[in-house]
Amino acid sequence: MSAVAVHLDGLTRRFGELIALDELDLDVAPGELVALLGPSGCGKTTALRLLAGFDYPDGGRVKVGGVDITDVPASKRDMGMVFQAYSLFPNMDARTNVEFGLRMRKQPSPERRARAEQVLGLVGLSAHAGHYPHQLSGGQQQRVALARALAIEPSVLLLDEPLSALDARVRAQLRGEIRSVQQRLGITTLFVTHDQAEALSIADRVGVMHEGKLEQIGTPEEVYERPATPFVAEFVGTMNRVAGRLAADGRLEVLGASLKASGPQSRAAGELVEVLVRPEALEAVADPNGHATVAERTFLGSFTRMRVTLDDGSELLIDAASRRGLPEPGVRVSVRATGEDALVSGSAHGLTPAAP
Numbered sequence: 001m002s003a004v005a006v007h008l009d010g011l012t013r014r015f016g017e018l019i020a021l022d023e024l025d026l027d028v029a030p031g032e033l034v035a036l037l038g039p040s041g042c043g044k045t046t047a048l049r050l051l052a053g054f055d056y057p058d059g060g061r062v063k064v065g066g067v068d069i070t071d072v073p074a075s076k077r078d079m080g081m082v083f084q085a086y087s088l089f090p091n092m093d094a095r096t097n098v099e100f101g102l103r104m105r106k107q108p109s110p111e112r113r114a115r116a117e118q119v120l121g122l123v124g125l126s127a128h129a130g131h132y133p134h135q136l137s138g139g140q141q142q143r144v145a146l147a148r149a150l151a152i153e154p155s156v157l158l159l160d161e162p163l164s165a166l167d168a169r170v171r172a173q174l175r176g177e178i179r180s181v182q183q184r185l186g187i188t189t190l191f192v193t194h195d196q197a198e199a200l201s202i203a204d205r206v207g208v209m210h211e212g213k214l215e216q217i218g219t220p221e222e223v224y225e226r227p228a229t230p231f232v233a234e235f236v237g238t239m240n241r242v243a244g245r246l247a248a249d250g251r252l253e254v255l256g257a258s259l260k261a262s263g264p265q266s267r268a269a270g271e272l273v274e275v276l277v278r279p280e281a282l283e284a285v286a287d288p289n290g291h292a293t294v295a296e297r298t299f300l301g302s303f304t305r306m307r308v309t310l311d312d313g314s315e316l317l318i319d320a321a322s323r324r325g326l327p328e329p330g331v332r333v334s335v336r337a338t339g340e341d342a343l344v345s346g347s348a349h350g351l352t353p354a355a356p
Contacts, residue, residue, distance in 0.1 A: 003030035003186050004065035004155045006051065011060035013046050020046040022212035023060065033182050033189040034217075035199035038209035039235070044192045047209075048160055051190060053077045064155060080154030080187075084161040086141040088133045094120065094144045095129040101152040119147040122181060139170040146178065150185070157182065157189040163198060175202050196236050200224060208232045226262065230345040233276045240282065240316045244275040244342065252342055255282070256334075260341035274345045279319040281339030284308055286327040290334035292316070294327050308335060 006028040013021040021043045028034045036044040049055040051062055053074030062070045069077055088097050098116040107115075120126050123143040133141055142162060149157060159178070163171045179202045182189050193199050199206045200220040207217040208231075216228040227233035244254035248269040252261045254277065284294065284306055295315070296307040304326060306318045316335060320326055327333050 003188050005030050005063075006156060006188055006190065007061075007063040008047065008051065009061045009063065011047065011050055011057045011062070013043075013050060013055065014058050019212050021050070021057070024212070024214055026207060026214060026217070028188055028190060030188055031186040032204045033179070033191060033202065035191040035193055035203035035206050036209055037193055037196060037199040037206055037236070039194060042209040043212040044209050045160055048158055048190060048192050051156070052079050052081055052158055078152075078155045080149030080152060080157045082142070082145050082149045082157070082159045082162045084164050086133070086138075086145045086165075088141055088144055088148075090133050093130050093132050094125060094136070094147075097133075097144055098148045098151050101148060105152065115151050116147075119151045120144075122150065122184075123147045123177065137170075138166050139174050142166065142174060143177070146181070150181070150187075155188070157187050159189065159191045161193055162191075164193070164195070171198070178202065200236070206236075208235060210235075226341075227276075227343055230276060230343065233343050233345070238279055238317060239276045240279060241345070242275050242277055242316065244273055244344075246271050246273060246344075252344070254342055255337040257337035257339075259337060259339060262341055262343050276343040276345050277337060277339065279305065279317040280321075281337060281342070282316060282318045282335055283320070283338050284318050284327060284333040284335050286331050287334040288332050290332045292333050292335050294329050294331050294333055297326065297329055299323060308333060310335070 008024055008026040011021050011024040024043070024047055036047060038044050050057050053072060057070065061068055089100065095116045098119060099112040102112040102115060117126065117129065120129050123146055125140060125143050125147065128136060128140060136144065163174055166174065175198055191202060203220060205217055206220050206223045208215045208223060210231050216223055216232045223232060223236055227236060233239050242254060244252045246261065246269050247253055247258065250261060252259045252275060254275050284292070292308045292310045294306055295309045298305045303319045303321055304323050306320065306326065308316050308318060310316065318335065
């Protein structure tokens, strides 16, 4: 399978007064998996539908492999689509469901059967080829849907919230399998989801969308560790809002630490600003003269989360990799920033810096 590039150039889509997509630019490299991440109504599914040909833009162009397909109907776009609802035919077994697209393309029966068996084996369902949808679990049904999309050897694979109907364990397993199949085939893929863990774990790059615009696109590490906007910072992961002060050297003084400032920089030295800091970039140390009290401590498997209350009544979340040595609820603590940088989100809005 020869991978192709996808280029969305200035895509705009309006529904009455609602602007679902606002001049979206997006490039997907050949063989790359890009996840579009965002809340409901942000435009991510609209972008997928425009690429698939299920809808047409009010402005902008769609190019695949260097060819403009903006006005090409969906049936001629060579796209493989997997939906949230499995959309399997209930009166067909798994093999026949997978063969459906090939039959529509007039492929002979022996070739259809051989291809169906091949892709069912690829998704680990060879033993279930004769089973009907009602005889399969949700995860197995979604594997059949994936096999059906891949059977036609599409140039681009499109996945629209394909795992959201599954339970957490199956979802985690299946996203790993989707990623493995995608890498083995080297197929260019656009994956739409509202689940940040899903996007971060499966994608080469993550594009975060908000109100029809692409707020940021980058590797999962870049989007999580260096969010470009306050929206990205708070949508991808958990954030604390604390007050900090801009130093003369352009750095931030936050909770007793000097951090590299990112975000809006058109502010004067000494100005009080609102800063976004991840829970894992903070630590709480038992201190009878500290400025906060541990309100709650929760074990979450791979880490422990503490909720601390500052003397001004505000709260912070702090994540620690170990339970050992952590202060108990009710203990006075000092909270310190341990990260290397933090995002300035705007004015402090009445926040006062906590004493380190």
